[in-house]
Amino acid sequence: MFDILPIKGGLDNVKGFFSGGVSVGLKSGGKKDAAFIRSDELCDVGAVFTANKFQAAPIKHFKRYGEIFQTNFILINSKNANAMTGAAGIDDINKIFSQLPSFLKAENPVMSSTGVIGCRLDTDKIIKAFELFDFNGKNSDAAAQAIMTTDRFKKEIAVRVDIEGKGSFHAAAICKGAGMINPSLATMLCFIATDASVPKELITTLLKDAAEESFNAISVDGDTSTNDTVMLISSGKSGVWDKEAFMEALKFLTKYLALEIVRDGEGSKKVVAFEVKNALTLDEAKKAAKALSNSLLVKTALFGEDPNWGRIASTIGASGIACDEDKLSIYYDDILAYSPEKKQFDSASEAACAKVMKKESFKILCDLGMGDKSYTAYGCDLGHEYVNINADYRS
């Protein structure tokens, strides 16, 4: 038996970790743009990275340490992705880390970046952060702010997990990413710290499983930015380990943050769950659900609050999965919009569906009636703000 209890604040709750964020002038207007997370002892670390073939320099740098290693220092910057920068991009990271204060006793320091692709880092500015950071501070809030790019709000969460007869551990995370991750390729970064005693050989596996049902449900596999990173770092300071409880906590954190990313969709106002039920295979359920959450026409219909179920049907039909118009049903929350017996909207159910669409959050359910596999993907609407934000992102 265990309880997962959401608690206030972020990484500050986790034993052994310090964090903070400062402004070094990468962003304009004095906004925070450099963050660190460090531990007073060496920690096991695992990560899940983008499937993009052009992985950014910080990812290549991380991978140089091999599959399983320990670290006590994570540096993060926003505004510049350090991607497509070749060997020089890795040299820049090494140069930055060569200036880390010696009292930190940094071992295998890792970096993570987000922002514009194809520009060298301003290493001098980033090194300046080492004079500004409060290395013994617990400023998770500042770290969460410093990693934001187009995010409208910071993303941070913490839980305490009480396990009957074993004691408690903590897990917390900060995250950045806004909305229409795919196909827009906006970068998402997530850093999870825990004092649970996670066996080092399990770290990456458990993280992958959690990401599959959370961050991957808001993105099409393989269609990701150059920098996407989910990292898990474990101090083990609680001395407590319970695989089931830890996995539940990890799923809770990652699912919560994934939905926060959707909710923060660039310029979006709605979070919609696209549940595809009774598909022939799990892969087909995923394929159709993600096609819905990524369709431009579906997204604009959400923005227009138009219960145009024809676009839902057409997107499913175009997704390449097995389906049959004489077995399909489509619901907006619990309102039936289409079924083989009721192919046309009557005005009452159209009005009821339109009312559902006015909500900030609702579900579009497609029952394929083909098999028994289901998957839910999450998406948001696309409106004018999205165009404004992305037409001239670099300036």
Place this chain on the structure above:
Amino acid sequence: MFDILPIKGGLDNVKGFFSGGVSVGLKSGGKKDAAFIRSDELCDVGAVFTANKFQAAPIKHFKRYGEIFQTNFILINSKNANAMTGAAGIDDINKIFSQLPSFLKAENPVMSSTGVIGCRLDTDKIIKAFELFDFNGKNSDAAAQAIMTTDRFKKEIAVRVDIEGKGSFHAAAICKGAGMINPSLATMLCFIATDASVPKELITTLLKDAAEESFNAISVDGDTSTNDTVMLISSGKSGVWDKEAFMEALKFLTKYLALEIVRDGEGSKKVVAFEVKNALTLDEAKKAAKALSNSLLVKTALFGEDPNWGRIASTIGASGIACDEDKLSIYYDDILAYSPEKKQFDSASEAACAKVMKKESFKILCDLGMGDKSYTAYGCDLGHEYVNINADYRS
């Protein structure tokens, strides 16, 4: 030796064909919404249809005639797609055709529809068209207007092909479709008429080949609307046949119309060719080129006229093809933006690329340096107008 000469007007140039368009009140404001194309003798006909699993009623109806058949009457309506309407949708078509005037001696009449999905046709209104059509008229212009939906301009083209020592034939087409065909699933319809003596067993094959390099280059395979149709109808009245000349003419017509569709991108202002060069395989070149033409972030960068080559690189990296940042080069027209030797923009080339992006039409060239296969896809920018048009399409 042969010459392909563009000539004025549309279907009216082709021997044996009549066409026209009228308003029957499907669209508001007295706009034309019903069209016909007919021939005074039976014609061979071939078609390429959408890969969507939910094919609309008119497509199912067409297929009932079998692989090879002859017809002398095509009816087209806009505003209602007659899709997801089940058996009733096909009954409606049969009911409409049962009212065709007997003097037409219609055999195997076929229908094509575009518009909102999931509404039964108003058969009475459409039957009314049979009183309004000038069946002996040559009004290709009116037919081209009647098939429009969100199109800003009608799409029509005709050519005469002179073949040394053989004589001449004509080919012409009308077409509808606006812009971001994929992933927006806006329907495209195209009707091509010719008086060349096309062998009936070649009609569909030749049409497929031509569509692959034209309409399919503006859409991702399989990701198409419920109604997409390209139809070729041949009267043979010229008595002339030359496969090479005909194929050239067919490619010219379809390529021209595909680019017209891109140019008419819903709310778009630019037509951009995405050429992916030196890929390992043709499939990989296609995959990367289409990923570029469909990327939301690339489309919004086109709108913002921002030479953000990082989004180009990231989209290629995410497309799943074999690529290497130390072999890739990216050009805007002939201006180099990125190469392994020149990873960063200098201000002169950035300004030059920004200038290219101000043009109404330009090329983004990605040389992968991996093999020797190339493909060009076509796309347009995405701006506020797209959102306006699609947020509330049905009203």
